[in-house]
Amino acid sequence: MKMAISPSGRIDVLKTYKLFIGGAFPRSESGRVYAIKDFKGNHLANPSLASRKDLRDAVVAARSAFSGWSSATAYNRGQILYRMAEILEGRSEQLVTEIVALEGVTPRAAALQVQQSIDLLVWYAGWSDKISALAGSTNSVSGPYYNFSTPEPIGVVAIFAPAKPSLLNLIAAIASVITSGNTAVVIASEKFPLPAITFSEIMATSDLPAGVVNVLTGSGSELAPWAASHMDIDAIDASGLTPKQLQETQVAGAQNLKRIRVNTDLESPARILSFMEIKTVWHPIGI
């Protein structure tokens, strides 16, 4: 994001902000965009206004990516999340500028948010190969059976993160969902979408397989009901929805018994586990 005309008088080359689906950056199939403003009320950009069809395309991409991502080694997933943190570090300045313009916070506060986001991403990267040691168990059943329980990713998770602080909430939601092997469809904050779009560019250059995270910009209130009733979404991080939207999402989500979670802790293994299922396996012991 840049000023329309820089102080030197040079005409800046402005960016077209697009969606991030299946590793590519398409415009909305609907052709729609909407205008966002900075905190002073000046026009900033015309990001895509994603449609129901865009959401469905994103779910297809996320579902297609699930098998590979969930069966990648946890070590590999952890390294890719760490790689995302590395690239994010290098793009800090751009994100600080965007956060200042959108949220109206001081550059110092924005820089702190970006640093916290990088550190949080590193924190979640390290969980990929430890969460099953924390939440798994071998169970002493009454009989000659080996019995163990292990957490597994739930599938495709739709993410509605709280709007502010925009980058930090986004990173907490994405990292906690994908570190265990889930794939995600992120509905970016309607008012503050630029960090999500910039982070899409970071993900696209971090060896993250295409489709693991997909990012839609647009109207949360338009897309939430479509996500809630989509039968191939397994779970929703509803942390950013209003109480009314949450209730409507729970009603529509009951159609396929979606796991709908509201997470308040940014940094918590419970947040990772809220998007995992416990699988228990029995096998006889004998000779």
Place this chain on the structure above:
Amino acid sequence: MNPFEYAPALESTSIVTIADRYKLFINGKFVAPRSGKYFPTINPATGKKLSEIAEANSADVDLAVKAAREAYVKVWSKLSAAERGKYLFRIARILQERAREFAVLETLDNGKPIRESRDTDIPLVAAHFFYHAGWADKLKYAGLGDQPKPHGVVGQIIPWNFPMLMLAWKVAPALATGNTVVLKPAETTSLTALLFAEVCQQAGLPNGVVNIVTGAGATGAALVNHPGIDKIAFTGSTDVGKLIATSIAGTKKNATLELGGKAANIIYDDAAIDEAVEGIVNGIFFNQGHVCCAGSRLLVQENVQDEVLAKLKVRMSHIRLGNPLDKNTDIGAINSAAQLAKIKELSAAGEAEGAERWSPPCDLPAAGFWFAPTIFTGVSQTHRIAREEIFGPVLSVLTFRTPQEAIEKANNTPYGLSAGIWSEKGSKILWTASKLRAGVIWANTFNKFDPASPFGGYKESGWGREGGRHGLAAYLKAGK
């Protein structure tokens, strides 16, 4: 008579006393329902009435919830965890002492073979209370922080297929974690829950900690929608589970749901076929197939299909169907006329859609509700009998060629409760187990249950787990 034929070996019913009429169990006492209504409960093996049961209306449910709240606030939440655990140990011991009485009553009311109620259901019931008793004073090690808290008053609704076992799965963890309970048993199988109320009295459990309201769907809805309930625990159909999920939307109520299934039982060509055949029989004919995790879709590798089916048919011809009180009986009565009608309807649909139906020669008793063990071959994935939960002794047989195809077919269902794998190759078992989208995987065994082993489903088979350390999470809120 064939010299190797079994003579009848009937379990005596003299150990059981069934009253003419049962009231509600609220605040430690048996009280007449405000509704003034009673409904009959019958023995499904004879069709004869056993007793009549109070029908709780919303006023009755309200009294029960208030009793549970008062017991929670004044007594149960103030008791030390170790003391709470001791009540559960007492209950476990009394259940062991009175195990035969419970087994016979369960068989009379439910129709399941005495061999199963005596050797599986009731021993597991006692084990569940004993296991959870030991958790009561160790909850800070359950993985939910140093000071996990109970929810408060829990509304619990259980099905008719394992009446006492489902009661134990619900009540034991709820009490161990410091919650109080209002439980609604299924309308066709209330008797053992009401006998359990007597056990609570004998154990000296404080009044109101366990309350039992009997009735059908309307009673359950009154419980789910009562504002004094903090958490719902339900086992039953996916349809009702979705209704519950809808009706608690926007409330603070938590829910665990243990719902339906359409489990694949995968037989690879390198399986020990004789053992696999035993596993197939146990998977689908245990408890008349009234099992949410039943292995109701047999996926057999194409090159061993003929051998497996031939052996399965021989084995099925030795299944003994009849009087559930006979200790030799393998398949008892279908629990109700309604369930029998559903099994018949789906089986007819299987034939109409082109699958081939087979049952061994089998004399069905004249009175009561019965269904012969049945397999369908030539089943395709689109057939209703491959997609819908039949909840009866009916097996749908499908085939596959490669392990990848087995996984695709096994996972091609909105359910995700359980699955079976039969192979003598360890790496293949672990590969298959990791690809199956189901909460409980039995490899070279089937239908095993244990209080230490978490149970519960993926996808539309429900929310949460019951049993083990993971099951405790459903009854606790994290605390720091």
